[in-house]
Amino acid sequence: MTHDHDIVLRPTPQQTQAALNPPAGRNGGDLVVETLQGLGATTVFGLPGQHALGMFDALRRSSLSYVGLRVENNAGFAADAYGRITGEVAPLLLSTGPGALMSLAALQEAAAASAPVLAVGSQVPSAGLGGGRHGYLHELRDQQASFRDVVKSVHTARTQSQIPSAIAAAWESALTAPHGPVWVEIPQDVLLAQTELPVVTAMDATPDEVVPRPELTAVAAHLLANARRPAIIAGGGAVRSDACGKLLALAERIDAPVVTTFGGKGAFPWEHPLSLQSWLEDRHTTDFLEDADVLLVVGSGLGELSSNYHTFAPRGRVIQIEADAGKLGSNHDCLGIHADARLALSALLETVEPRQDETAPERVRTVLAAVRERIDAQELTLEQRLLASVREALPDTSPSFWDMTILAYWAWSAFDARHPNTMHSAQGAGGLGYGFPAALGAAAADPTRPVLAVSGDGGAMYSIAELATARQYGLPVTWLIVDDGGYGILREYMNDAFGEATATELARPDFVALAESFGVPAVRTTPESLAEDLAKSFTEPGPSVVVLPAVLRMFAPTHL
Numbered sequence: 001m002t003h004d005h006d007i008v009l010r011p012t013p014q015q016t017q018a019a020l021n022p023p024a025g026r027n028g029g030d031l032v033v034e035t036l037q038g039l040g041a042t043t044v045f046g047l048p049g050q051h052a053l054g055m056f057d058a059l060r061r062s063s064l065s066y067v068g069l070r071v072e073n074n075a076g077f078a079a080d081a082y083g084r085i086t087g088e089v090a091p092l093l094l095s096t097g098p099g100a101l102m103s104l105a106a107l108q109e110a111a112a113a114s115a116p117v118l119a120v121g122s123q124v125p126s127a128g129l130g131g132g133r134h135g136y137l138h139e140l141r142d143q144q145a146s147f148r149d150v151v152k153s154v155h156t157a158r159t160q161s162q163i164p165s166a167i168a169a170a171w172e173s174a175l176t177a178p179h180g181p182v183w184v185e186i187p188q189d190v191l192l193a194q195t196e197l198p199v200v201t202a203m204d205a206t207p208d209e210v211v212p213r214p215e216l217t218a219v220a221a222h223l224l225a226n227a228r229r230p231a232i233i234a235g236g237g238a239v240r241s242d243a244c245g246k247l248l249a250l251a252e253r254i255d256a257p258v259v260t261t262f263g264g265k266g267a268f269p270w271e272h273p274l275s276l277q278s279w280l281e282d283r284h285t286t287d288f289l290e291d292a293d294v295l296l297v298v299g300s301g302l303g304e305l306s307s308n309y310h311t312f313a314p315r316g317r318v319i320q321i322e323a324d325a326g327k328l329g330s331n332h333d334c335l336g337i338h339a340d341a342r343l344a345l346s347a348l349l350e351t352v353e354p355r356q357d358e359t360a361p362e363r364v365r366t367v368l369a370a371v372r373e374r375i376d377a378q379e380l381t382l383e384q385r386l387l388a389s390v391r392e393a394l395p396d397t398s399p400s401f402w403d404m405t406i407l408a409y410w411a412w413s414a415f416d417a418r419h420p421n422t423m424h425s426a427q428g429a430g431g432l433g434y435g436f437p438a439a440l441g442a443a444a445a446d447p448t449r450p451v452l453a454v455s456g457d458g459g460a461m462y463s464i465a466e467l468a469t470a471r472q473y474g475l476p477v478t479w480l481i482v483d484d485g486g487y488g489i490l491r492e493y494m495n496d497a498f499g500e501a502t503a504t505e506l507a508r509p510d511f512v513a514l515a516e517s518f519g520v521p522a523v524r525t526t527p528e529s530l531a532e533d534l535a536k537s538f539t540e541p542g543p544s545v546v547v548l549p550a551v552l553r554m555f556a557p558t559h560l
Helices: 013-020 028-039 050-058 072-086 104-113 141-149 161-173 188-192 216-226 234-238 244-254 283-290 342-349 360-376 382-391 406-414 435-445 467-471 488-498 509-518 531-538
Strands: 045-047 065-068 089-095 116-123 153-156 182-187 230-234 258-260 292-299 316-321 335-338 400-402 424-425 451-456 477-483 522-526 546-548
Touching: 013 435, 028 050, 028 072, 028 161, 028 188, 028 216, 045 050, 045 072, 045 283, 045 435, 050 089, 050 188, 050 467, 065 424, 065 435, 065 467, 072 089, 072 104, 072 216, 072 400, 072 435, 072 531, 089 161, 089 244, 104 116, 116 188, 141 153, 141 182, 141 342, 141 360, 153 161, 216 316, 216 342, 216 382, 230 244, 230 283, 234 342, 244 342, 283 546, 292 342, 335 360, 335 435, 360 400, 382 531, 406 424, 406 451, 406 488, 435 451, 435 477, 477 509, 477 531, 509 546, 531 546
Parallel strands: 045 065, 045 089, 089 116, 116 182, 153 182, 230 258, 230 292, 292 316, 316 335, 400 424, 400 451, 451 477, 477 546, 522 546
Antiparallel strands: none
16 A cells, blocks of 8 residues: 555656766855745845855856845845735845844734745854854844744754755745745855755645635525625735635625725725725724624734724624634634635635625715715815825736825725735834835836835835835836925824824935936926826836825824
């Protein structure tokens, strides 16, 4: 009898000969890049440093495309976006100590947004490991500890033979639902030492699918089919698992209105009769969802932003489909289904009985009309005009990346993404500086379509160095900088809370002249000419900057 685990793939004579005679001049860094190639990587991001030079030397002997950014945190944001856009693992090569630590904010965003980033960092030489305080450059007592609370998993290689398996295990972890960042650590001497190990060939690190348990989907199907007022909240998990088509089919089968979270933008057609769009920071939407007798939550943990700042209190039965088991029932009692959203929705579609509710579209229209009336009463025409101009100019299939800035906060609620996986922001961890370097990562993933980045002047200053990166690689990113002379949203928060703002006003450069000094075309625009200037920039090759001097306001919150 032959068991599956008894089957061994035997090398061909040619493979045996190649393994017995590996090319000369390889080091431990070659094992890193060969493993990444064998796992399917094509592009890597990073920034070199003294202890990591073995990996960077190996890049020139590989077929990997390298995109080098000027700050490690920005390299992490670029890798994050590459992972979001492609659904593939984005390798990120980093050095020890300061270089490694500089990436932590980006890896936190990747963790919050479930982006598959594989960070490979160097370490001090093996003799300096163990916390002995030997005084090596960049030495930390426990470098792994700095990452362990941020990433999904930590992997170490202390010898060259351990490198392929460590990277393969990290790769599988990054791609196991929910996706996320992982950390691999290799000492300098292991990376630099010459190796006689054979060239790493194709490797398999395919993760197991997270399949729903049938007794749970049977109960969920029964509840939905017999609900009087069902509703659906679709989060980022619906987008990442490519479940948007199945979400649409289920909503239409049971006539359930759908609202998307800010991370789930584009998961459901914006103008569909059952679409409540994304107005989660609105009491009218919150009340509607609370009134649902059965609420299906797909790929969302119903965190702070998705629950109108935890004021949402559902009165009906909640069904939660979530690949991250730790989020099941973490905010509301529920029938928790631990599963990939696509697989769970497929199971529901196979079992749920159709239900008809001719009142559903009218109830959706009533909610959206109430939302519009509330917003219109606040005389925020400038903000709405600017968002409409961006939508008019941006090609439908082009991705956009939004920093933590007032126009982005408007976009979370009011922007029609039109296609799944095209609108991304830093709303997971909420750090500044995400928009532009993330857009560069997306452009590296697909340089055939223009990409939009949106920042305020405060957030833009985090990323100015990457104008050099954009120019060096000719990446087609248009960077819209809304210049209001400070941290606009914090100014507004402080004025509302304390009657006066402190530490929010900023000196800033002439962004047009600064961009041009990098060789990047730039223009200063107005609200009236924004759509035209953006549209023009999208048709031109390479990077460009559009600067809009404007002071924007947020719509009034409803959670206070």
